[in-house]
Amino acid sequence: MFSAGTAPRGLNPLAVQVMTEIEIDIAHQRSKSVDEYVDKEFDYVVTLCDEANEACPTFPFAKQRLHWSFKDPARVTGSNEKRLQAFRHIRDEIRAALQDFIASALSP
Numbered sequence: 001m002f003s004a005g006t007a008p009r010g011l012n013p014l015a016v017q018v019m020t021e022i023e024i025d026i027a028h029q030r031s032k033s034v035d036e037y038v039d040k041e042f043d044y045v046v047t048l049c050d051e052a053n054e055a056c057p058t059f060p061f062a063k064q065r066l067h068w069s070f071k072d073p074a075r076v077t078g079s080n081e082k083r084l085q086a087f088r089h090i091r092d093e094i095r096a097a098l099q100d101f102i103a104s105a106l107s108p
C-alpha cells in the first residue's frame with residue numbers, strides 16, 4: 001500500500017497524533033507526491049477527497065481507479081480540539097470504508 005498527495009505539504013502533526021492513538025506510527029513517513037507513483041502498476045488507485053480526485057493524474061498502469069469523497073480535515077478551522085476531532089472522524093470514516101472495501105473484494 002502506498003500513500004501520496006496531489007500537493008504534499010509535509011506530515012500534519014494532527015494526523016500523526018490520531019494515527020498514533022490507534023497504534024499506527026506514521027511519524028517517520030514522508031509527504032510524497034502522486035507523481036512518484038504514476039508509472040507504477042496498481043490494482044487500485046483511490047482518491048480520498050474531491051480536490052484530489054480532480055487533480056490526480058492518470059495512472060496508466062492502474063487496473064481500477066476509485067474515488068471516496070471525504071472532507072479534508074486539514075481544512076477545518078477552530079480550536080485544536082475541534083481540529084483534532086475532525087482528524088479522528090475522517091480517520092474512522094476511512095477505516096470503515098477500507099473495511100467495507102476489503103470485505104466486498106473478498107466476498108464471492
